[in-house]
Amino acid sequence: MSQINPYFSQIPQSYLFSEIAHRVAKHAAARPDQKIIRMGIGDVTRPLCAPVIQALEKASRDQGEAVSFHGYGPEQGYPFLRQAIQNYYRSLGAEVDAEDIFISDGAKSDLANLPELFSLDCPALITDPVYPVYRDSNLMVGRRVEYLDAVRENQFLPLPDSSQKAGIIYLCSPANPTGAAYTRQQLQQWVDYALEQDAVILYDAAYEAFIQEDLPRSIYTIPGAEKCAIEICSLSKTAGFTGMRCGYTVVPRALVREGHSLHDMWLRRQSTKMNGVAYPIQRAAEAVFSPEGLAACRENIALYQSNAACMARTLDQLGIWYCGGKNSPYVWMECPGGMGSWEFFDKLLDATGVVGTPGEGFGKNGEGYFRLSAFAAPDQVQLAMELLRNWLTKGD
């Protein structure tokens, strides 16, 4: 007799963004006249840049000729891409060995799968609010999850508490959903704590390309990190790859626990449970890191950053508290008028057609907050802000 996994019933039945998609679809069906402006899910809207498209088309044609056809690729990814990523890390001030880089189908998969390297007795420490994948993927397998409060009092950037034991630590900077980003000194505190505790940090750097101020863009810019941290990154936000599925994860060979190399364990896990990323996608990813690719991606990011600045200005004008928006595509705002976060979601959608993400979906400390994403088209963001302003001020 089969026995089902009992832990699935301990998480919400539907993934947060599936629930939002469901509510929006229902609303759109009931109000076909109203235009929906999507600022909920963090999905990019700009097309891929020309150098990436050229590489993708070239690699597509390669697959049609026997002489240039590529079947199964190397398990960790093609050396051409790992080398390009190593060079990119160097430009961020981090020395990472190409041998330590693993190509994946996205940060989400790796963030959810990396805990497999650890005993189920080893708890996961996550912040609250948090990207729900960290929480749900661990609860689903029966791993204990401990929470660290990210609240307005600590600028939504909790620091380690040396009296608290830790095994696996998830950190995300710039953070999803709050947009808050750790300073070098703060990140050093985390690295020192992990080294002292013999803990392992899973560092989600998916939003590093949005950093504008002098803040660390990789945990490997922090001394000691190679002995306690795995970094997970993605081309989704850096290069608009949400529909292309390519990310990368660094598992340094210097990271050893109980005499075992986590690098070797991850290689064993990946080579047993997946078959890498499509060749044309890896060629497209390589083009992201060419000088032309980086320049074009930077233009797209600048556009999203100007969207975030537009949102920030509007909230300033309305006197609404927020953080993020500067080094992040996310603005994390307080719900106006003391509204609950799902209440604000529903009312905002109803009044303006604007879709955001209720803070509560990211954890209990998200109650009363709301996430807006800067990935929509500029005219849409401007329209959304105008609608928000009109709606909130019409009673004045």
Next chain:
Amino acid sequence: MSQINPYFSQIPQSYLFSEIAHRVAKHAAARPDQKIIRMGIGDVTRPLCAPVIQALEKASRDQGEAVSFHGYGPEQGYPFLRQAIQNYYRSLGAEVDAEDIFISDGAKSDLANLPELFSLDCPALITDPVYPVYRDSNLMVGRRVEYLDAVRENQFLPLPDSSQKAGIIYLCSPANPTGAAYTRQQLQQWVDYALEQDAVILYDAAYEAFIQEDLPRSIYTIPGAEKCAIEICSLSKTAGFTGMRCGYTVVPRALVREGHSLHDMWLRRQSTKMNGVAYPIQRAAEAVFSPEGLAACRENIALYQSNAACMARTLDQLGIWYCGGKNSPYVWMECPGGMGSWEFFDKLLDATGVVGTPGEGFGKNGEGYFRLSAFAAPDQVQLAMELLRNWLTKGD
């Protein structure tokens, strides 16, 4: 303090095909003069067919224009592809609802991840010999694995033993590594057994397109299967997609255990732990199922089938026992002269440059057997068979 997963040390340190690649690289470095003929890993060599390349190029260009750009796709895959697969199933004589089809990055991932739906107390029943992913992915998480002997006496097609309890049952037909394929009646015995036991069959149909005789190409051609079976399939072998990464898995909504829908659980798992397959890849996959795509794929398969027939003829001439080769790209041969399977691997490589896969790598019952794959170019297969014949007969 982090604690590592203790179960990793209970599996061989290296995935079978990584070990083979390592030995071949070492041999090639020592013998640069000798040409290597790869008939080990089941990787295709024919390029993708024209309709697939056209669809891939078109979708690549789509990603470069705002109006046709695709970001995150639907979690289960695009409806256009799920519909195409439903139609394909119909052509195989199976009624499958498009709603029950999940697009994935390949059969390997799904085969390794599906056990997450079950309690770790629920053992996995696998055949021996077996595709190592079934075994390793379960042992790695601490799940008990039970073995069912696939031996020459049962034509390497074990049938259920009604006195044996079962939870999760992995079946592969046509089988990897033996090439043996179940008849309708035999598969009905498995379905009846699973229904009686309340077990769940994970049915790996990755090689269905190679079936030439009147044998079931989907478990859903067997009455009752929708209540006890999940089918996992892939475009790797059907359409040469090993370097493209696209597969599909059917989790019927009729499959309910302990009051829970496995379909809903899998949707929750997939939407939490991955983000689907790249848009251009899904468009390329759609083209596989067009009339032109199916015809072109069939031509490539016919070529691989003629390779298998060439291998079978050679073994017949040499008086070596084998199975497979008819409804499968694999020929499963007895090692000549009573050699052990790794011994034959090394000696064959040394004498001829031909790489195969030692049967022992697939389980204890594989000792003394050897797998040859038919995916090389026809002239290479002919050359390999000539070299094998010369080597084995030179002592006569």
